[in-house]
Amino acid sequence: VSRRAAANLVLAVIAVAGAIVGAILLSKTTIPGDLKTPKIDVAREFAGTDLGDAAAFERLLRWTFIGSQVTLVVVLALYAKHGARYVRDSAAGPIGTGFLLGMLGLAFVWIAQLPFHVVDYWWAHKHDVVEVGWFDFLFGDWLALSAQFLFVCFALLLAMGFARRLARTWWLPAAAAFVALTLLFAYISPLLASGLRDPKGPQLRAEAAEIARKEGVPSIPLKVEEVHEITDAPNAYAFGLGSTRKVVLWDTIVGFPRPQVRVVIAHEYGHQAHHHIIKSVGWTALVLIPTALLVSLLTRRRGGMARPEAVPVALLVFIVLTIVATPLESAASRRFEREADWSALRTTRDPAAMKGLFQRFTSEALADPDPPGWYHALFDDHPSGAERVAMAKAWAAREGVPVP
Amino acid sequence: VVEHPVRITAEEDDLVRPRLGVFFRIVLAIPHYILLNTLGAVAIMLAPFVWIATLFTGIPPAALTDFYRSFLRYTLHVSAYLTYAARPYPPFLGGPGSYPVDVAFPPYERQSRWSVGFRFFLALPAILLTIAHGSGLALGMALGGTLTGIWLLGWFACLARGRMAPGMKDLAVYSAGYGIQAFAYLFLLTGRYPDSDPALYPSAPLPAHPVRMTGLDDAPRRSRMLVFFRLMLSTPHFLWHQLWTIVALVAWVLAWLCALATGRVPWPLHRFLAAYVRYTTHFYAFFYLASNPFPGFVGTAGSYPLDVAIDPPAPQPRWGVLFRVVLVLPALLLVQILMLLQYATAFLSWWAALFTGRQPRGMRNAQAYALRYNAQVWAYGLLLTARYPYSGPGDWAQPKPVAELAPALVSWFTHPELP
Numbered sequence: 001v002s003r004r005a006a007a008n009l010v011l012a013v014i015a016v017a018g019a020i021v022g023a024i025l026l027s028k029t030t031i032p033g034d035l036k037t038p039k040i041d042v043a044r045e046f047a048g049t050d051l052g053d054a055a056a057f058e059r060l061l062r063w064t065f066i067g068s069q070v071t072l073v074v075v076l077a078l079y080a081k082h083g084a085r086y087v088r089d090s091a092a093g094p095i096g097t098g099f100l101l102g103m104l105g106l107a108f109v110w111i112a113q114l115p116f117h118v119v120d121y122w123w124a125h126k127h128d129v130v131e132v133g134w135f136d137f138l139f140g141d142w143l144a145l146s147a148q149f150l151f152v153c154f155a156l157l158l159a160m161g162f163a164r165r166l167a168r169t170w171w172l173p174a175a176a177a178f179v180a181l182t183l184l185f186a187y188i189s190p191l192l193a194s195g196l197r198d199p200k201g202p203q204l205r206a207e208a209a210e211i212a213r214k215e216g217v218p219s220i221p222l223k224v225e226e227v228h229e230i231t232d233a234p235n236a237y238a239f240g241l242g243s244t245r246k247v248v249l250w251d252t253i254v255g256f257p258r259p260q261v262r263v264v265i266a267h268e269y270g271h272q273a274h275h276h277i278i279k280s281v282g283w284t285a286l287v288l289i290p291t292a293l294l295v296s297l298l299t300r301r302r303g304g305m306a307r308p309e310a311v312p313v314a315l316l317v318f319i320v321l322t323i324v325a326t327p328l329e330s331a332a333s334r335r336f337e338r339e340a341d342w343s344a345l346r347t348t349r350d351p352a353a354m355k356g357l358f359q360r361f362t363s364e365a366l367a368d369p370d371p372p373g374w375y376h377a378l379f380d381d382h383p384s385g386a387e388r389v390a391m392a393k394a395w396a397a398r399e400g401v402p403v404p
Numbered sequence: 405v406v407e408h409p410v411r412i413t414a415e416e417d418d419l420v421r422p423r424l425g426v427f428f429r430i431v432l433a434i435p436h437y438i439l440l441n442t443l444g445a446v447a448i449m450l451a452p453f454v455w456i457a458t459l460f461t462g463i464p465p466a467a468l469t470d471f472y473r474s475f476l477r478y479t480l481h482v483s484a485y486l487t488y489a490a491r492p493y494p495p496f497l498g499g500p501g502s503y504p505v506d507v508a509f510p511p512y513e514r515q516s517r518w519s520v521g522f523r524f525f526l527a528l529p530a531i532l533l534t535i536a537h538g539s540g541l542a543l544g545m546a547l548g549g550t551l552t553g554i555w556l557l558g559w560f561a562c563l564a565r566g567r568m569a570p571g572m573k574d575l576a577v578y579s580a581g582y583g584i585q586a587f588a589y590l591f592l593l594t595g596r597y598p599d600s601d602p603a604l605y606p607s608a609p610l611p612a613h614p615v616r617m618t619g620l621d622d623a624p625r626r627s628r629m630l631v632f633f634r635l636m637l638s639t640p641h642f643l644w645h646q647l648w649t650i651v652a653l654v655a656w657v658l659a660w661l662c663a664l665a666t667g668r669v670p671w672p673l674h675r676f677l678a679a680y681v682r683y684t685t686h687f688y689a690f691f692y693l694a695s696n697p698f699p700g701f702v703g704t705a706g707s708y709p710l711d712v713a714i715d716p717p718a719p720q721p722r723w724g725v726l727f728r729v730v731l732v733l734p735a736l737l738l739v740q741i742l743m744l745l746q747y748a749t750a751f752l753s754w755w756a757a758l759f760t761g762r763q764p765r766g767m768r769n770a771q772a773y774a775l776r777y778n779a780q781v782w783a784y785g786l787l788l789t790a791r792y793p794y795s796g797p798g799d800w801a802q803p804k805p806v807a808e809l810a811p812a813l814v815s816w817f818t819h820p821e822l823p
Binding site for chain 1: 627629630632633636637639640643686696697698699700701702707708709
């Protein structure tokens with residue numbers, strides 16, 4: 001074994017060990033390790049909601065999702081094989097031609113996935129989950145699509161720029177740059193968000209401030225986003241880093257019974273209190289660095305990332321690895337969500353409200369409380385409704401509060 | 405390139421336009437407006453009868469065909485008069501050869517009944533282009549378009565100098581001529597589709613200019629994928645062009661100060677601004693489908709099929725530099741007016757290229773003309789040259805020495821040595 005190979009082996013071992021330590025640190029949770037969640041009789045716990053309707057609604061969406069992912073891979077595989085021919089349609093030099101090939105790859109993917117999006121939209125519209133009309137659906141997202149085209153160009157500028165400078169080791173600084181950009185975006189996204197307003201009514205503001213104080217993040221404001229013209233689905237989220245952190249409720253959820261709104265607010269403040277956003281960036285880094293390495297290795301047969309002919313292959317490798325990493329990222333996300341639920345239970349001490357909330361999600365957003373295990377494990381980034389009700393029951397039993 | 409059976413002709417003239425006649429031109433044209441609109445109403449009412457008769461016989465009825473020929477010829481005469489493309493007051497319903505700008509129609513010809521049957525729908529793209537050309541000016545029905553712009557700009561130019569700018573005259577003949585070809589097709593006077601290639605219309609040779617279009621023999625092949633996603637693929641260029649424009653404006657201020665002080669633009673600034681003009685041309689050529697490949701981002705000379713050659717910096721009169729912002733305004737206005745033609749051409753080219761995988765030659769050349777003028781205007785505005793942009797489509801096969809040309813709109817200001 002040469003010294004170079006030995007050094008590479010040592011570096012690889014250190015990198016893998018570092019990744020494992022990182023994953024362990026990122027997986028730390030405040031949920032007690034000895035917590036036993038009861039088995040839930042879904043039909044009984046979600047009595048009064050139309051379980052069949054929710055299951056049917058999500059069943060089609062699951063299959064269109066699987067279909068779109070398979071199509072995505074097939075289209076990109078074909079593009080990886082034949083896409084390099086578009087080099088002759090560029091007068092833009094290597095990086096500019098890389099932009100063209102990257103954007104064309106995205107264009108092919110968009111065309112191939114359009115039928116699935118149309119079916120999803122039709123299905124959601126049929127079930128009154130979305131409010132936008134066909135015209136807005138077809139033409140309302142062009143700005144977002146343009147932004148995706150721009151993002152692809154920017155990503156290729158970074159990757160190809162480093163590849164042209166650093167030959168084989170470009171993937172490391174490129175991955176670092178992408179992680180830094182992810183951090184930057186996480187920081188500035190609340191500053192770029194528009195349409196957020198302060199909650200109406202002093203009572204809600206006072207309750208939110210009280211919950212934030214109990215969660216240990218008193219300085220983070222609560223905002224409301226107007227979405228009722230687009231969708232009826234209830235939702236809330238937390239975003240931002242450091243001084244830009246915010247918690248946002250969709251206006252479709254503000255009208256829920258106040259105890260349930262309190263649970264939602266506490267859940268989102270729980271995300272902020274337990275630093276889930278920066279931890280998500282950490283998970284992204286753990287996935288992105290080996291992804292960049294594999295892209296670097298697998299594009300060498302096309303001359304490496306410095307050459308535009310490698311871009312279609314790079315797109316394929318990147319997407320396949322992203323799909324492969326989805327179960328890991330989904331598991332991490334579900335872990336964060338469980339911790340936020342636990343945090344909300346500790347803060348509100350109202351497991352009945354939490355149970356009511358997830359029953360309501362099933363009846364109003366048609367969220368299937370008991371999805372198939374394989375799909376849940378692979379792709380769901382939130383615990384199922386049944387799991388969340390089980391956690392509420394477990395908390396209640398543990399704290400001696402009446403079990404809902 | 406095959407000559408169109410509806411052939412537009414324009415006599416060479418000294419371009420002198422007496423100021424008094426120019427000043428009152430629109431008022432003097434009122435009797436023509438009244439007669440033309442009356443004839444236009446009759447032409448529209450008769451159109452269904454001509455259509456049905458031609459559908460059955462394959463040949464339009466002779467008497468009605470003569471009426472349409474007279475009507476369209478008369479329309480061309482009045483258009484040329486209103487846009488100062490010709491000097492004399494036009495005759496009422498003048499016959500062939502009675503006016504300096506004229507049209508020769510083909511003999512009665514048998515036409516495909518399928519083509520006749522769908523003529524209205526087939527003519528729609530051409531009608532869209534006639535709107536962009538402002539061909540309804542003679543009927544008072546043009547709210548914009550090239551001819552309207554020429555009518556406005558030419559009025560000031562002729563009043564100021566007593567002469568019509570040669571480029572604008574040729575542009576007026578092209579725009580009015582295209583409208584006549586389009587309506588000759590619509591009214592079944594010919595079965596040939598109107599040709600939007602400026603090279604097919606009478607025009608003075610393109611003058612030698614420090615800013616020249618190159619690569620006009622570019623292949624017409626278009627990648628359908630690049631055509632379908634043209635707008636999306638242009639997104640990074642939109643952003644980059646905006647950023648570059650900001651920097652170019654800063655460089656322009658520096659160039660302006662330097663040119664005022666020394667009488668010429670320093671080489672580094674000239675090179676930077678020339679790259680900006682080239683890049684703009686490459687990007688627009690791609691965006692408007694005048695060329696196929698995805699353009700580069702730095703405006704390298706010779707890097708794109710449709711390119712602009714820009715001469716090195718030369719001394720410039722300081723007065724011309726001082727007032728450049730004002731002097732460039734008429735040309736910038738014409739650029740804005742030509743954008744309507746560019747949009748219409750790009751829209752039609754998009755469909756044509758998507759279905760056939762090729763860009764129609766005429767539309768490509770119309771785009772190339774607009775791009776060349778655009779590049780010359782920006783080069784003039786950004787102090788890359790003291791030569792005023794030439795607005796005519798020009799016969800680009802035969803460049804002509806500058807000394808033989810009539811001076812452009814304000815060339816006396818920038819080149820006082822010219823007559």
